[in-house]
Amino acid sequence: MRKNTVPPLAENKVGNLVDFSTAHYSHSGESTSGIDLEDLVAKIGEALEEMKEHCAMKVVFDTGEAWKKKKEYINLVKNDDIDKYVCTSWCRFPFYEANFGWGKPSWVSFVPVPVDNITNLMDKRDGNGIEAWVNLRQKKMALFESNEELLAYASLNPKVTY
Numbered sequence: 001m002r003k004n005t006v007p008p009l010a011e012n013k014v015g016n017l018v019d020f021s022t023a024h025y026s027h028s029g030e031s032t033s034g035i036d037l038e039d040l041v042a043k044i045g046e047a048l049e050e051m052k053e054h055c056a057m058k059v060v061f062d063t064g065e066a067w068k069k070k071k072e073y074i075n076l077v078k079n080d081d082i083d084k085y086v087c088t089s090w091c092r093f094p095f096y097e098a099n100f101g102w103g104k105p106s107w108v109s110f111v112p113v114p115v116d117n118i119t120n121l122m123d124k125r126d127g128n129g130i131e132a133w134v135n136l137r138q139k140k141m142a143l144f145e146s147n148e149e150l151l152a153y154a155s156l157n158p159k160v161t162y
Contacts, residue, residue, distance in 0.1 A: 020073040023047040077115075089121040096125050109133070131158075 023043040077084060095108040110120040110133040117140075120133040132154070136144055145156055 020069060021047045021051040022073075022076065084117055086115070086118040087121065088119070091121055091123050091130060093123075095122070 023040075023046070025040050025043055076082075077086075090110070096104055098105060105125075107125060108122065110122060113135070116135065116137055118135045122131045122133065123129075124131055134141070134144065144150065
């Protein structure tokens with residue numbers, strides 16, 4: 001988002017810039033085989049592009065508008081009538097470059113929050129891949145961890161190498 005603001009934020013700016021993007025998708029049935037993944041990915045991509053365009057149009061940050069958007073997001077999260085899946089990316093943050101006097105970290109992790117269906121993406125230490133920290137209820141996690149398509153591309157609980 002930093003590169004999409006007008007004017008672009010300097011690389012050495014400190015602070016958080018947060019925005020929310022939602023993609024609505026529905027399918028019928030209990031089975032995940034009914035999900036059109038290509039359509040789902042396209043909807044997520046469209047929502048992210050819309051967020052980027054909105055961010056690029058703003059020259060001055062409007063706290064009233066930001067609070068309104070955050071309240072909409074909170075209401076969505078509180079709605080128990082729909083399944084929600086949250087994904088956040090910490091990729092490209094220089095976590096492995098931090099040195100507080102005892103050297104750079106061997107491994108950076110994400111502390112799960114008590115929220116179901118959240119995924120946090122982080123770059124691997126060597127920069128060659130991404131770690132996905134996934135928080136699901138036990139039943140959904142069992143399905144997730146046994147998904148053959150996922151296992152073709154991912155390692156569950158990989159070893160940490162120094």
